[in-house]
Amino acid sequence: MEINLKGMPRRSFLYALGIALLILFTFRWRACWWPFIVRPKKGTPLPPRSNPFKEGEKTLVSIVHGRDVEKMVRTAIDLIGGIEELDVLGKSILLKPNILDGSPPPTTTNPKVIRAVAKILYESGARRVLVGDMSALIKLPTRKNMDITFIKLMAEEVEAELVPFEERGWVSIDLPQGKFLKKVYVSEVLFQVDRIINLPVIKTHRSATYSIALKNFVGATHFKQRPYFVDRAHWEEVIAELNLAYTPDLHIVDGTRLMVEGGPWKGIGRDANLIIATGDRIAADIVGLGVLKHYSELPQIKEVDVWEQRQVKRAMELGLGITKESEIGLEEMDLDPGIPGFKGMMKTVRNAVLGEELE
Numbered sequence: 531m532e533i534n535l536k537g538m539p540r541r542s543f544l545y546a547l548g549i550a551l552l553i554l555f556t557f558r559w560r561a562c563w564w565p566f567i568v569r570p571k572k573g574t575p576l577p578p579r580s581n582p583f584k585e586g587e588k589t590l591v592s593i594v595h596g597r598d599v600e601k602m603v604r605t606a607i608d609l610i611g612g613i614e615e616l617d618v619l620g621k622s623i624l625l626k627p628n629i630l631d632g633s634p635p636p637t638t639t640n641p642k643v644i645r646a647v648a649k650i651l652y653e654s655g656a657r658r659v660l661v662g663d664m665s666a667l668i669k670l671p672t673r674k675n676m677d678i679t680f681i682k683l684m685a686e687e688v689e690a691e692l693v694p695f696e697e698r699g700w701v702s703i704d705l706p707q708g709k710f711l712k713k714v715y716v717s718e719v720l721f722q723v724d725r726i727i728n729l730p731v732i733k734t735h736r737s738a739t740y741s742i743a744l745k746n747f748v749g750a751t752h753f754k755q756r757p758y759f760v761d762r763a764h765w766e767e768v769i770a771e772l773n774l775a776y777t778p779d780l781h782i783v784d785g786t787r788l789m790v791e792g793g794p795w796k797g798i799g800r801d802a803n804l805i806i807a808t809g810d811r812i813a814a815d816i817v818g819l820g821v822l823k824h825y826s827e828l829p830q831i832k833e834v835d836v837w838e839q840r841q842v843k844r845a846m847e848l849g850l851g852i853t854k855e856s857e858i859g860l861e862e863m864d865l866d867p868g869i870p871g872f873k874g875m876m877k878t879v880r881n882a883v884l885g886e887e888l889e
Contacts, residue, residue: 570715570752573701576776581851582615583780583809588859589852591808591817593785593879595872596865599805600646603782606807607650609861615809616779619655621724624662625690626778628731628746631669632678636731636789636799643729643784643805645684651727652688661685662693662719663749667756672696693719700752703775707848710761711771715752720776728778728811732818733789734797738765739830740822741794743781743814744841744850745769750776766840773811773850781814782807790826800825803869812851813858815842820879836882855884 583590592609594602607613625647627639648659661681665672672694676682685692695717703714720726730746738745738757748756748769757768785804789797802821808814819836826832836842837855846853860883864872880886 570700570702571718573703573721575703575705575774576720578777579779581809583610583807585611585859587857589808589810589813589857590859590861591806591810591813592861592863593817593821593876594805594807594863594865595803595869597803597869598865599640599642599786600649601865602803602805603643603646603807604650605863605865606782606805607780609863610807610809613650613654616725618651618725620657622658622660622722623651623656623725623727624660624693624719624723625727625729626746626750627661627663627681627729627784628741628749629663629665629672629675629679629681630749630794631665632675633795634679635784636733636787637793637795638675638679638681639729639731640784640786641680641684643782643786644681644690645688647727647729647782648685648688648690658723659688659690660693660719660723661690662695662717664695664717665749667753670696695719695750705771705774707774708771710764710768711755714755714772714775716775717750720750725780726776726778728781728814729784730781730814730818731784731789732802732821734791734793734822734826734828734831736793737762738769738841739839740815740819740841742783742818743778743811744773744845747773747776747778767844769841770844770848770850773845774848778811780807780809781811783814783818785818785821788822788825790822791828802875803866810851812842812845812853815839815845816852816858816883817860817879820882821875823882824875824878858883860884 590610592606594606596602699718700715735741757765760768783806785802788800791798
């Protein structure tokens with residue numbers, strides 16, 4: 531179809547153009563273009579905070595198995611020292627789940643996990659709890675995905691606020707330690723809260739091998755610095771370097787359902803009925819990879835040492851967390867022994883993470 535503008539009055543043309551722009555920036559496509567138009571503010575990386583979830587020199591990591599999601603989350607946090615270690619009284623807290631699109635878990639974080647964490651925080655005296663992420667570019671707007679996945683419903687039940695990052699501003703952060711990335715734009719929301727809690731899923735990923743704690747931060751970065759735009763040959767290393775911009779205070783990993791092949795959009799899912807909690811992002815990935823080793827048959831998971839995964843290796847080089855197995859204190863609890871498989875899975879995890887011999 532050809533559109534002939536000859537003879538169209540200037541006023542009519544401007545009116546039509548205005549309507550087109552209104553449609554573009556008011557509805558779905560505004561979410562796609564707006565982040566590219568907003569000019570980021572200059573900032574500095576969030577100061578690193580020490581991990582409060584330790585026992586001596588060991589970083590505590592808990593794995594809890596069961597059916598009751600809220601009870602599992604509470605137990606996982608208690609096993610590493612309790613929510614009191616975060617000092618949330620009167621504080622504002624950002625929960626950063628994985629809301630890649632509008633698909634159910636394990637593509638996205640289980641909304642019951644989000645509700646449980648928000649509920650615990652408010653019970654502990656938190657002043658404000660926000661739930662924020664930004665979906666993939668072709669899957670925007672995030673707010674719609676929050677609704678489809680029931681994250682909106684669960685958040686509203688506990689009076690948590692929804693914060694789609696594409697609706698807010700951006701902060702430009704220099705990364706002098708970066709090899710593949712020297713600058714990143716991150717959501718301004720990270721700088722407007724007192725604490726950040728990471729709520730990733732456990733899944734395989736066609737481009738990045740896997741997606742757990744380190745990868746989950748990609749959802750808080752601008753599309754311009756997404757790994758597929760920066761360096762497709764070094765997805766994993768770019769993911770690690772993005773994490774230089776912030777330090778989460780706690781990781782509560784949703785392992786209720788895993789993606790063991792495919793990903794990040796679609797793949798083979800498996801029920802694992804797990805929650806993992808730790809204050810260290812590398813430890814979260816290491817233990818999550820141990821879980822994937824038990825369930826996945828992919829050679830890039832099954833045959834590669836968890837400590838040799840490229841995301842992990844680059845993160846350790848950058849000093850983003852633990853660097854060796856002796857720094858991990860692994861705690862476990864089975865809240866529902868009637869569900870089979872937990873003991874066998876833990877043997878795989880302990881072998882992969884701590885080097886314990888398989889019996």
